[in-house]
Amino acid sequence: MKKAHPYIPNSVPEVQKAMLKEIGARDIEELYQTIPENLRFRGKLNLPKALTAEADLKRHVFGILNKNKDSEESISFLGGGSARHYVPAICDEINQRSEFLTAYAGEPFEDHGRFQSLFEYQSLMAELLDVDVVNVPTFDWSQAASTSIRMAERITKRGKALAADTIGPDRLAMIKNYCQPVMEIELVKHDQQSGLLDMEDLKGKLTNETACLYFENPSYHGVIETQGQAISDVLHEKGALSVVGADPISMGVLKPPARYGADITCGDIQPLGIHLHFGGGLGGFIATRDEERFVREYPSRLFGITRTTVEGEYGFGDVLYERTSFADREHGKEFVGTATALWGITAGVYLALMGPKGMQEVGEHIVQKARYAALKLNQIHGVKSPAFNSGHFKEFVVDFNGTGKNVQQINRRLLEKGIFGGHDLSRNFPELGQSALYCVTEMITKDNIEKLTDALSDYLR
Amino acid sequence: MKNNIKLRKFHQAKWDEEVIFELHHPGERGVVPPEVETNVSQETGDAKAIIAETMQRETPPALPEVGQMRVLKHYLRLSQHTLGADINIDIGQGTCTMKYNPKINEAFVKSPKSSELHPLQDESTVQGALEIMHRLDLAFREISGMDYFSFQPSSGSDAIFTMASMVHKYLEVQGKADQKDEIITTIFSHPSDYAAVSVKGFKVIMLYHDPETGRPSVEALKSALSERTAALFITNPEDTGIFNAEIKEFTRLTHEAGALCCYDQANANGILGITRAKEANFDMCFFNLHKTFASPHGAGGPASGALGVKSELVDFLPVPLIDFDGNKYSLNYDLKNSIGKVRSFYGVIPAVIRAYAWVMSLGAEGLEEVAKVAVLNNNYILEKIKKIHGASAPFAEGQHRIEQVRYSWQQLFEETGITIEDIAYRMADFGFHLWSSHHPFIVPQPFTIEPTESYSKQELDEYLLALEQIVKEARENPELVKTSPHNSVTHRYDETWLDDPEKWAISWRSYQKKHPEGIK
Structure with a gap:
């Protein structure tokens, strides 16, 4: 190389020479002597010209990124597994700190802060979910739900799982791949009018081989499931576990699943102070009561609090490390590795800032604002909103079948007005015909809703 | 060049900070959410x-x-x-590739042009994001010789799981899933090459190393291969930093048994532009963007395992793929044999953007320089550690290593009773990490050093000086080492509180129930 690259200090030739001398090698090539010639790549990688000057790199990358139109410069009604909530400035401040951003796997002493902040994350989530055990977050909700089902399999020693057919389609695809061929997955229907779980269908499919039922509350369609306790009771009678996917930002107003019999609660922490990142802001939580037979089945890191050799000093460390594949690849539960710790720390910061009142207020805001939007949309000619006659949280299905237009056409028109319309459900839920999933958070103003209804009324007239 | 290296008089910050719950003052607010407009709540009634x-x-x-x-x-x-x-000389967490994560890349991922993109936005509004994914795919095709990359897996372990899922699907399509149910891996591959493939129901056969060469022999592979073999999952170089020179024979024999060859490239930092998955005849491979490609580790994620496959396996990848017709980027869900999803949406995009920027900053020549300097630094450290009395580098005597080495303190332990844990704790007193390594625990008193390309010779010397100092202390003042750390944030902790169900407390509320007397 002509110039030393700023990221590679030891590309200075004199330094290399000195180091090679120390090693006793002629050149760097000699250090590769264990790689046989027939494996060596002797060509030149066909890559674009390097942009070593930071100014050039910045211009280039922003040149591409600026082709995007983001949700901040538009009015977005998109949800379906990732939603735009307010991110307090301190959340970004903390997760951009060099110390956290570039830490990894240090010991509990010099990385005490990493251990403590994740222990606090677990503790804050435990209060929110009304449980005693929460994991260091895994990849996303899909992974959390899949692992929860596999945990249920190990706890009950049963090989079949039921899942509500109103769970997120990405999650269902993930669950199927993660569980099969070790487990069988069967779907339980929902009531067409209310969107609630069909209890008769559940009872018909539940057997002594069922490890668990996995359902979401609110459902993918935003419907608040009101039969939580009845569902858990039916499952427990058959010795099966109740596994519930929940939206943590609903927990200030909705009853935590553990309060209606859920044995395992899971979900995504993205709503808690984390940006969308085109789907890269996800993080999965798994929560249970503090029972040894549950704790032993977690594959994730679980940080616990302890005392040290110094009186009055907190220490933190891994609980039951022997469970993990880091400790034992053959008998470890599933696998553990790099997951989403930084988002866990961030969600902890969010909950610490929001407190009990903040969580209650934001929950109430979302419930009311979503209801308001649903009612306003229902006034538009040919539109039925919400499509299910139940209570909703944050999301609801809007039925456009009576408008003579398809969702694609409608969303194209909205896009021209700077509005991202609800997610088109026709691919994943063909039985709903031309319907869209609308998401309304505390970021949506009354004014935004008026812009939406005006644009739709104008188009669907 | 002057070499005035001295050990720092280090002391880490120590605030004796409370747990967040202890800062509770009723009525205080950290942040207040927006209020619902009055006429909205009038129409809907209250939330209840x-x-x-x-x-x-x-x-x-x-x-x-x-x-x-x-x-x-x-x-x-x-x-x-x-x-x-960013703060220490982070070469003691071997296998983790703790390199410099350029700050300019944070500007890209902090920008609303990436952070405020919803994954379900209309394709026309996310052309820039899709373009970066496509461009990084093209670069990785060059670097690996594979034909297509998916960024959906959320980590290296997740990429291993994804490969196992694809192997299963591939066999299922061929009607051989019941017959071929074994996967072969090696003891010095990452633990997840065993653990994650087991999740998919495969039986795993583990090849042990030859005690002399430190790597598995062709004979060992031959005796493990059978008509039941579904695939080989292997790291190369392995976690010992030893390159398996017979890898092409490994893949040839595996293919001959009708099985697939899956390459765990977690240890790619020393071989960029030097040797590729393609030349070794692998069918799939993956790169860890948070290791080799400079996306920060984030205290343990979010991460990304970029999965590359040969063209005949594209059909089995998780959906969607990113298509480019020369004009427009789009998401393609129409894959006949797709395994489905391994994550919601498309992957950890911030890691993809940073990796792209890193590759663009370096170019072909720069990537090769990264590899070469990583190897130079590693062999420099190796040479120096071999001279530390009490330390050793088991296996492959007299050979150079690739990007890291798994060392042993066994001799020091035998002479002084000082363990790797003691040394790791004492290193914290000088502001360093020294990792005791994950499974397997075959090398006694193990530690793994991976210096990457990011640290100057001066810095490497400083780290070595700390190791030498501790070895000296181990002989002259072992108590000092055994009771360390002294200058870190906390001290040695009570492990019974972490392993006893009656005592463990995984949340603050649990701590209050189980330990009402408290620590403070």
């Missing part, structure tokens, strides 16, 4: 009217109430209690 009574939360969550500045201060203090790669 909308939520069925049985589903309403009865008591508010017992979260602490803390003012904004105090929350900030609390987490800033905790950050100071954490030793990130």
